[in-house]
Amino acid sequence: MALILIRADASPAKGTGHIMRCLALAEALRDQGDHVAFVTAEITPSLADRLTDDGWDHYAVTGDDPAAIQALSSRLKADALVVDSYWLDADWRAAVRPGFRAVLALDDLADRPLHADLVWNPSPIADTLPYDRLAPGAGLLFGDAYLLLRREIARAASGPRLPLADRDSILLTFGGSDPAGLTVPVVKRLAPALPAGIHLDVVAGGSNPSLDCIRAACARFAGQVRLHVDSRRMGALMAGAGLAVTAGGGTVAELAALAVPSLLVVIADNQAPAAADARAKGWASVIDARGDRTAAADAVAASALSLWADLPARTTLSHRISAGGIDGRGAQRVAAALRVRLSA
Secondary structure, three states, rough: OOOOEEEEEEEEOOOOHHHHHHHHHHHHHHHOOOEEEEOOOOHHHHHHHHHHHHOOEEEEEEEEOHHHHHHHHHHHOOOOOEOOOOOHHHHHHHHHHHHHHEEEEEOOOOOOOOOOOOOEEEOOHHHHHOOHHHHHOEEEEEEEHHHOOOHHHHHHHHHHOHHHHHHOOOEEOOOOOOOOOOOHHHHHHHHHHHHHOOOOEEOOOOOOOOOHHHHHHHHHHHEEEEEEEEEOOHHHHHHOOOEEEEEEOOOHHHHHHHHOOOOEEEOOHHHHHHHHHHHHHHOOEEOOOOOHHHHHHHHHHHHHHHHHHHHHHHHHHHHHHHHHHOOOOHHHOOOOOHHHHHHH
């Protein structure tokens, strides 16, 4: 059994996606017999509670001083390190590297030396990025086969689902922190225009700085809008949705595994390649919301209503996603690759 530290952060500014995809990997590591501990410099209270509730060891470090994790690793006798961060620079990575038998970098940007033995990037353009220079000699875990899906999503993907024509809900989620602030304006535009009998399931993180405003907006449309805060039922919500409206990011892979027709809303530069790939494959409609928020909310609501009204189009999206063959075992493959590296 190996002891593996996962270094990742979550905040309203940084979002919650790094911790969430690391949770998928942590589950797979624990399933193969390893011990996992999370190490954070920033974490939202709701995610800290989730780590505790789910039985994960969690250590807090101050800032980005490499000495902090070096001391922790030495005290715990850690074997491996997983780093998922846009903010930890090449100097930090070089400083901590000698303290571990293996380092896995979860990366989306390819903008710094990684000092890693394994590099994970499921982006469709990962093999065009300069990882031969940024992580020379590293094993490369690229593509859909390595998508990190949490257990609840994988279980929902393998279970029975209603036909699209029988589903009566639209799922709306812009991530745990919604940094673009789109949830409220989209709810205000979309909810009153929904057909009778159709519900809007809104998912928000408990540490979202706009949560009070989101609650108020959803309460205006009680009966049609259902708010889910820090939901542990994302798999069921996705499986029951006839359409998902979501920001790009890890949620895209989860929806694809469940073959949910989706409207992807690009709110950050790093989301654009995956969204463009999904559109090119015919898996989703895409809106670029990196400009004016009011115009973006108008476009999102209008596109969602149009797509909801077009069942044949949604059915085509769902069938194309199913043909893509995402099997939900990416986390297990990444965990196995790390074990092989530790055994070398």
